[in-house]
Structure formats: C-alpha cells, structure tokens
Amino acid sequence: MQNDDLLKLENQLCFPLYAASRLVTRLYQPLLEAHGLTYPQYIVLLILWEQDGLTVSDIGDKAMLSSNTLTPLLKRMQTAKLVERARSEFDERKVIIKLTEKGHALKNKVACIPMQLLENSQIDIEKAKQLKNLLNELIGKLA
Numbered sequence: 001m002q003n004d005d006l007l008k009l010e011n012q013l014c015f016p017l018y019a020a021s022r023l024v025t026r027l028y029q030p031l032l033e034a035h036g037l038t039y040p041q042y043i044v045l046l047i048l049w050e051q052d053g054l055t056v057s058d059i060g061d062k063a064m065l066s067s068n069t070l071t072p073l074l075k076r077m078q079t080a081k082l083v084e085r086a087r088s089e090f091d092e093r094k095v096i097i098k099l100t101e102k103g104h105a106l107k108n109k110v111a112c113i114p115m116q117l118l119e120n121s122q123i124d125i126e127k128a129k130q131l132k133n134l135l136n137e138l139i140g141k142l143a
Contacts, residue, residue: 027120031113035106036080040065040073042110045082048099049107055094064143082106 088094
C-alpha cells in the first residue's frame, strides 16, 4: 500500500470502529432513556449486576473509564438511587459501590434491551458474535 493510500479514511481501522461505536450508542439511547439511563450508567449497571460491591477503581478498570469520568457518573447514579457509595471497612481510601433495591430491580426491566438492540441493528446473531469476538481480541491486545 502506498503512503497516499495509507492516509485515506476508507483504509483506516479507527474510523469504522469510531463510527460503529457512535451508531450503536445511538441505537441504545432511546431504549435506555425509557428507563432514565444513559449509556455509561448502563455499562456500570451491567458490571454491578455481574458482581455487586466493587470499588470505584475496579468498575473503572472493567468499564475502561477514568476516575475523573466515573466519579461524577456514580454520584448521579447515587442521586437517582441506583447505587450506594460507602468507604471500605478495610481501607478507608477505597469507595465501594453497591446496587440499591432500585438498581437491582432495574435489571429485570432492561433485560430485553440486548435483543432489541440486535433486532434494531439488523445484524445476524452469528455475525454479531464474530464481531464481538474480534473486538474483544483487539481490546485484549491494546489494553
């Protein structure tokens, strides 16, 4: 590939990743808004539904979010009564995030969102799985 070709947008890996991320997030938006959630809040909830009672730094690692982004997000979720924040009994420097009853109850209400998103995206489930596996491989190599 020549240098001029290397700088064409159509030959970049970053652009389809960026565009797909924005478009998928846009598909999620109305589904999540119906439950009063933003996409980053949904990601945090997914993490806590898998394992409740994580530290802020553990959530940040799993969500790939910095504490500068995560702290105000968690404060808004606390205001919405989705999570509770408490200092660790063992290490006062660490803040533990736990789901409230409302946060737990929301899991059943949003359980249909992944299938709705797949239907709205009009992508075959097998292709979606392949894409997810390729993206996870890429993330693993870059992280």
